[in-house]
Amino acid sequence: MNRRLVLVAYLLVGLVALAVLAIIPGGEREEFDVAHEFELQPIVELPSIGPVDLSINKAVVYLWVTTAILVVLAVVIARSIKPVPSRFQYMMETIYDLARNGIVGSVMKSGQVTWFPYIAGAFFFVLVSNLIGLVPLPFAEHNQFGFYAATANLYVTLALALCTFLFTHYAGIRKNGFFRYFAGWAPSSAPPVLRQLILVIHAVSEAFRLVSLSVRLFANMLAGHAILGVFFAMALIFQSYLAALALQMGSVLIYLFEIFVAFIQAFIFAILSAVYIGGALDQEH
């Protein structure tokens, strides 16, 4: 009896609170443009060398934060490594093992030792970059806290994909020789005309790998951040505390999903790099 009363009281209070939230006017209506969140303004102006403007902007800061975190992790690991692992070391070993056996070991047939540092480095770089994109850092306009990810910028991911692209062909040429590598793009058993066609198609697909690798990562991170931004901003647009409450609850779910996406995208980027490099090393004839 007593319990039921308490329950009813809670329910009433909750309903009243919801009604109050629904009735009282929200804050001032603010203009919000999601695209604005992804615009880059130089923070420190630096002289440009030729066409290359080396000004420090938000994306560069995020890149440096990523690198700093990785360097600190590496140094801490190198200093504190023990045969019997601590929890931290065990966690690092697990992620390392994922890169070693889950990505490189399961996909590449040869050249595992040679190419492991690059692929694992890419995995960790993209992973950390994606994850710190979900941490509010004070690099938004007027040093406000905001979400941004270096990998939500097409040029960053394009540079990363370019590395994979160049390393793929470098690996293929070094292993198979220049002419044999390009000849290996098409099956030698095909008739000559068809063979040339296949060569062209393969070249196009190689270029598209570059595009898809960079755009996949970029678009995933951008879409995630855009949805998060829209959820946060809709509270301002609706001008209602009730809507704000519901939207924040939804944004928590999206945030959790974004953590998953950040991990999956880093995994896919690394595993596709491994697939491409492995494919260039062991060509099918």
Added chain:
Amino acid sequence: MDAESAKLLAAGISMGVGSLGPALGLGMLISKALESIARQPEVSGDIRTNMFIGIGVTEAVALYAFVIALILIFVA
């Protein structure tokens, strides 16, 4: 219809239609992968790795539509 609303409409359509195929593809891919894992749990590691590769490739199609939508809204 003025150019601005046409752009927005096109962006919406490109996103909606462009995500239809990848959504179906992802559903098929993952259902098949889960079926295979249920049938042969001992190679679940390999299947999962390849499933993620397939997800990455399939999902890219939807993201091309997303990029086209962005271009339509902000660039074109």
Added chain:
Amino acid sequence: MLNTEWGLMVWTLITFGLAVFVLWKYAFGPLQRVIDERRARIQESMDSAEETRAEAQRLLDEYKQTLAQVRGEAEAILERSRASGEAAKAEILAASRDQAERLVTRAHEQIERETRAAVQDLKAQVADLTLLATEKVAASSLSEADQRRLIDEALADLDFDKLTTESNG
């Protein structure tokens, strides 16, 4: 517009390269080494455990073998002692039976001898007594020669053999 993007790509390459280099030099090597070491140690301890197990198995086999051998030996000893006891028993039995037989035989012989002697004695005494009696009865009605002949005839009628057999039986 294009300027910024080139710069960003250059920054990306710089930071990415630095990160990969530092991870490669400082993190991956030690991690791999420590994992390899641990794997080697586990392998080693597994090997040594296997060795110990094999050793224990070997010892166990050895003990089992020894035990079986000892048991066999004990059985053999038991068998042997049983056999020798049996033999001794048989020997003793045979010896005693022999002796008994010998005693019986000797007793028989003695009895027979004594019987025969008694019979002889009896014969002589009967003859003498008969002679005496006849002498008394007939005095000299008969010559010595006739007397002797008559005695012998009478003695021939008596069956001493029967006496001998009866005493024998």
